[in-house]
Amino acid sequence: MWNGNSLAGQRVLVTAGASGIGLDIVRAFAAAGARVFVCDVQPESLDRLSTELPEVGSCLADVSNEEQVARLFDAADRELGGLDVLVNNAGVAGPTGGVETLSLDDWNRTLAVNITGQFLCARLAVPRLRQGRHPSIVNLSSAAGHLGMPGRSPYAASKWAVIGFTKTLALELGADGIRVNAILPGAVDGPRIRAVIAAKAQALGKPIEEITRIYTSQSALNRMVTAGDIANMVLFAASDLAASVTGQELVVDGHTQALS
DSSP states (O other): OOOTTTTTTOEEEEETOSSHHHHHHHHHHHHTTOEEEEEESOHHHHHHHHHHOTTSEEEEOOTTOHHHHHHHHHHHHHHHSSOSEEEEOOOOOOOOSOGGGOOHHHHHHHHIIIIIHHHHHHHHHHHHHTTSSSOEEEEEOOTHHHHOOTTOHHHHHHHHHHHHHHHHHHHHHGGGTOEEEEEEEOOBTTHHHHHHHHHHHHHHTOOHHHHHHHHHHSBTTSSOBOHHHHHHHHHHHHSGGGTTOOSOEEEESSSBOOOO
16 A cells, blocks of 8 residues: 655655756655755756755766766765665757768767766666665656657667666666666657757758647647656656556656657
């Protein structure tokens, strides 16, 4: 039976938690009574977070940088005294364009943040989670991580990699009682998707309004999902409601069958 207070007192680390989806995730955990620590690459976003949620600890860190990740976990140790939940939320949209138009630098940067960053964080989190209470890892993937996405090959490749990483960690860590799941958002309304839509419109030579209609109509609900929708699923995955859920692709996309 679910304990409605199962997240109260949980020690949670959220990467890229000072804006966008990450900020909604942080707000949701804080409202549930969890103790939260956050990293981000945007100092101004961290400043706004500290004003809104002064009880949430934070530091500046790029998850693709091994030394910065090590400092992040040292800071989280000092703030939280241990770890129960890791939310690997950090990610970048990457470039838009046909594969022949992309640079190696853009490819490498997308994978460095979206999958290598999750590896670097998980590697340091696991020894701490083994000492945690109802420990779990929640990795952010994407609907593009099981459907593919034309014009976004680095992003799709990195998000498919998250699924393989998640399922493998679930098998590796199950005996330790550590659950590992992936969240697969569809198009999430907000500044990032608007930038992606603008880039795709430019690449295709089409009006932004036309590409926006494609993005909103590709789900059965005929709308984009919200950051709050994603935060709710992350909380579910970390809570006692999901006590027997591990190695799963938890899709939040309004039933999207193809991405444009």
